[in-house]
Amino acid sequence: MIEVFELVKSFDDNQVLKGVSTTFEKGDTSMIIGSSGSGKTVLLKCLLGLFEPDSGDICYDGRHYSKMSTKEKRNLRKEIGMVFQGGALFDSETIQSNIMFPLKMFSDQSQEEMLDRVNFVLKRVNLENVNNKFPAEISGGMQKRVAIARAIVMNPKYLFCDEPNSGLDPQTAIVIDNLIQEITDEYEMITIINSHDMNSVMEIGEKIIFLKDGLKAWEGSYKTIFKTDNKAVTDFVYSSNLYKKVRETYIKENS
């Protein structure tokens, strides 16, 4: 379990996170949503250890981040897999080298074992025969799948995804969503997704945290988001006519 306690983070005079507290459970796919500038990315980067919070703490399965030494923090990162918005694949390396990199860096496996593992995770994300291609030679959806493969190659305990569906067509976005959820269930990970994509939120958001102006304005799941009367959430989630109609239908059917 990841527990977040009263997290505060500022940049110069701009306080982006104003005391966010929440928990993320093992085996759950959690979504952080909110409008631009609400603090989603900053919260995710604090959880990843890329930003040091000004105050508050994060507890990873009982280990308090604020009490960790630099070495412990670096070791913690080996338990983290991250899928970046743009993929963040090493563009001068082949797909195989990209996925093999964490194994080469942190494991003592032989080349053969590493190659087996790379092929296994590539197969797991439904990609084959791309080992020797470069990131620029494959599609955006395939790049996202490679990024997922690289994120899970070390069997992480925690998987973080920043806008995994951005720039993807609706069909591919669903494939990526389902893949993330399947992997989360299969490996019993804690998966935290930062997303704007309401389809994803409704499909796989077992836990949803809504941020507004650096504060947690609402917390629930894809089941409860239809019922909530929280104005900030309804204004954000049901801003389009399509979602308004979906919500009305849901309420009618369940009343």
Place this chain on the structure above:
Amino acid sequence: MLGQVFKRPQKKSIFWESLFKEIEELGTKSLGIVAFISFFVGGVVAIQTALNVDSPLIPKYLIGFATKRSIILEFSPTFMSIILAGKVGSYITSSIGTMRVTEQIDALEVMGVNALNYLVFPKVIAAVLFYPFIVLTAMFLGIFGGWVSGFATGLFTSDQYIVGIRMDFDPHLIRYAITKTMVFAFVIATIPSYYGFYVKGGSLEVGKASTKAVVWTSIVIIVLNYFLTQMMLG
């Protein structure tokens, strides 16, 4: 930054792999331009010296002597370093800067990799170890270029030039040139890495950072050249 750069590499095999890659990128790929410039500048230095030494009282072998000294003391270590600051410095800033703006450095850090050590340390070691070799090559080709120019223009004979370059050989000058080169190599690897690693924004900012890195690397080389010369020869 330097504290993180000079830590023990997390995995030796990866460090060696990166080191040889950087020797190729920063070193061997620069040999062509260094050889080309050195050969022709050596020729020009010899011709200009010959044209300016028109007094019958000044022996012709001084052309070889002056060419050798100019090339060993200044042209090869300092001006080759400035040329390398332009070529290699912009490559380092743009490659690391692009990795920064496309979140590749964040990806390394999230994996638990010391990104500064992984990206910068092999560059520093490759430059400091390989640039003296490049500068020695530049010295040889510069002096050779001077000899060829005499041959081509007829301003001095081969014998006169060879007597000049063999005259009053001082090994301390080579030590001075190599020491300068190693210091400049360190500057060429670190300043552009700093600008690339801490760039913020997009491709335009990476371009601006590359320009700044080349300018500051050149300035630092020129200033250090002054102090090193005063310390070692003054």
